[in-house]
Amino acid sequence: MEKQIPFPAGTTAPRIPTADQIRRAPKVLLHDHLDGGLRPETIVELAAACGYQGLPTTDPAELGVWFREAADSGSLVRYLETFAHTCAVMQTREALIRVAADCAEDLAADGVVYAEVRYAPEQHLEAGLSLDEVVEAVNEGFREGEAKARANGYRIKVGTLLTAMRHAARSQEIAELANRYRDAGVVGFDIAGAEAGHPPTRHQGAFDYLKGENNHFTIHAGEAFGLPSIWEALQCCGADRLGHGVRIIDDIVVNEDGTVELGRLAAYVRDKRVPLEMCPTSNLQTAAASSYAEHPIGLLSRLKFRVTVNTDNRLMSGTSMSQEFGHLVEAFGYSLDDMQWFTVNAMKSAFVPFDERLAMINEVIKPGYAELKAEWLFGSSA
Ligand SMILES: O=c1[nH]cnc2c1ncn2[C@H]1C[C@H](O)[C@@H](CO)O1
Numbered sequence: 210m211e212k213q214i215p216f217p218a219g220t221t222a223p224r225i226p227t228a229d230q231i232r233r234a235p236k237v238l239l240h241d242h243l244d245g246g247l248r249p250e251t252i253v254e255l256a257a258a259c260g261y262q263g264l265p266t267t268d269p270a271e272l273g274v275w276f277r278e279a280a281d282s283g284s285l286v287r288y289l290e291t292f293a294h295t296c297a298v299m300q301t302r303e304a305l306i307r308v309a310a311d312c313a314e315d316l317a318a319d320g321v322v323y324a325e326v327r328y329a330p331e332q333h334l335e336a337g338l339s340l341d342e343v344v345e346a347v348n349e350g351f352r353e354g355e356a357k358a359r360a361n362g363y364r365i366k367v368g369t370l371l372t373a374m375r376h377a378a379r380s381q382e383i384a385e386l387a388n389r390y391r392d393a394g395v396v397g398f399d400i401a402g403a404e405a406g407h408p409p410t411r412h413q414g415a416f417d418y419l420k421g422e423n424n425h426f427t428i429h430a431g432e433a434f435g436l437p438s439i440w441e442a443l444q445c446c447g448a449d450r451l452g453h454g455v456r457i458i459d460d461i462v463v464n465e466d467g468t469v470e471l472g473r474l475a476a477y478v479r480d481k482r483v484p485l486e487m488c489p490t491s492n493l494q495t496a497a498a499s500s501y502a503e504h505p506i507g508l509l510s511r512l513k514f515r516v517t518v519n520t521d522n523r524l525m526s527g528t529s530m531s532q533e534f535g536h537l538v539e540a541f542g543y544s545l546d547d548m549q550w551f552t553v554n555a556m557k558s559a560f561v562p563f564d565e566r567l568a569m570i571n572e573v574i575k576p577g578y579a580e581l582k583a584e585w586l587f588g589s590s591a
């Protein structure tokens with residue numbers, strides 16, 4: 210019988226990456242919260258060290274499950290309540306160093322080669338640290354974690370984003386802090402917290418200040434609240450990127466015949482190549498999306514928006530970069546080429562200087578994917 214050749218000679222079917230390939234593929238993470246990514250066992254140890262009695266359980270496995278379930282409420286406000294426990298154990302220099310070092314090691318072991326990890330320094334002052342001391346401890350932890358990862362055969366570079374909480378009133382101070390440390394581990398600024406009722410324009414002074422300093426910032430927008438929040442973040446505040454931005458889908462109409470119409474704001478976001486920091490699992494937990502298969506990331510990617518894949522909070526979502534990609538591969542049949550596209554999108558959108566982004570794309574990301582894509586040639590000897 211004649212051999213079936215499903216694709217034209219010289220081409221191959223797009224291969225579905227295995228879980229192991231997904232983990233080994235170089236990945237870039239732009240949206241990950243330091244206080245949302247602790248290892249459960251680290252929380253238990255730090256709570257014992259600082260005398261924090263408020264944990265729902267001191268069994269690490271149970272604690273991991275508790276965070277995931279508590280964050281599964283379908284409400285961003287309830288989701289955010291779980292951070293009281295992680296912030297409670299991140300109040301000393303030693304604790305911050307430990308959490309940041311663990312973070313770099315965990316991301317590196319998961320194949321992340323470049324990450325921008327964010328946290329709100331104002332949430333780590335309860336035991337008397339100053340804002341500067343918080344930043345210095347976190348930076349020290351990341352350098353330690355990068356070195357440990359290197360010793361274990363992984364390569365990762367981590368920059369931080371300093372977050373101001375949108376319901377609070379310290380954004381100017383935090384923006385100045387980000388500017389002070391911009392050549393010392395901090396690559397930008399962010400605002401986070403409950404979105405509804407706290408428009409980003411409340412922090413206009415901080416954004417204007419950062420613009421004046423030619424600094425970079427992203428804004429959580431279009432997650433729990435829709436298009437007006439995205440519009441304000443871009444057109445009033447001047448955000449360089451959007452944290453989540455999933456609700457941009459509200460400005461896109463898919464007709465019955467499959468044609469697509471973009472509203473003015475969606476067209477602007479696509480035309481200007483505004484990076485969207487999408488976090489699929491987090492969006493399912495806060496009801497910003499209803500399933501992986503229906504997550505707007507599928508349509509937005511097809512329409513070639515500047516989409517990136519992120520974790521948001523690895524602890525609360527029980528996830529990792531590899532798991533986020535695993536879900537998308539399963540839902541949309543993405544190949545290694547698709548993964549490379551998301552990864553290059555992310556690296557292009559990072560806040561480190563252009564020459565570093567280019568080197569990371571050309572010297573690390575593209576060769577990494579080329580290597581993985583060639584593995585099938587060598588069969589089990591690869
Ligand atoms: O997805 C989010 N939306 C808004 N705020 C968030 C999200 N994930 C974490 N945060 C908040 C809670 C953290 O304590 C804070 C700083 O990392 O940022």
Ligand SMILES: [Zn+2]
Nearest residue numbers: 401429452521
């Ligand atoms: Zn976030």
